[in-house]
Amino acid sequence: MAADKEQQDLQVWGQYQQKLEQEIQKLTQLEQYMAEYRNSLTSQHAAPIQGGQIQNTIAFIEQIKDASGHQEQQINLVRQQADGAKRVYLDARAKAEALRKLIEKLALQASALEDKQDQKMMDEFAARSARNRQV
Numbered sequence: 185m186a187a188d189k190e191q192q193d194l195q196v197w198g199q200y201q202q203k204l205e206q207e208i209q210k211l212t213q214l215e216q217y218m219a220e221y222r223n224s225l226t227s228q229h230a231a232p233i234q235g236g237q238i239q240n241t242i243a244f245i246e247q248i249k250d251a252s253g254h255q256e257q258q259i260n261l262v263r264q265q266a267d268g269a270k271r272v273y274l275d276a277r278a279k280a281e282a283l284r285k286l287i288e289k290l291a292l293q294a295s296a297l298e299d300k301q302d303q304k305m306m307d308e309f310a311a312r313s314a315r316n317r318q319v
Contacts, residue, residue, distance in 0.1 A: 186279055196272070222245060
């Protein structure tokens with residue numbers, strides 16, 4: 185059961201990690217769009233832009249900035265969720281590892297006890313055999 189929980193928590197953490205990577209990619213894409221639009225305003229190789237187009241482009245760049253700010257907030261939220269999922273996973277892993285070690289220790293103790301009982305039975309059998317030979 186502990187191993188299943190550990191595996192499940194690992195999957196949840198992995199899902200948050202994937203979501204975080206996706207959100208970072210979205211931010212990168214927004215930043216690339218913003219850079220492209222800024223370059224279109226300042227590039228000498230670009231086609232001439234009319235006054236209204238400049239205002240529209242600047243307004244669009246501002247919208248991209250706002251979207252980038254929201255995306256950064258989303259990234260922070262997902263990062264916090266991923267960190268929380270990581271902590272849950274690490275706790276589950278520690279518990280599962282402790283249980284594995286306890287089970288291993290108990291199995292070794294049981295094996296040692298069984299070996300001791302077997303040895304005692306063999307000693308008793310050897311002693312009986314020796315007595316029977318003397319009679």
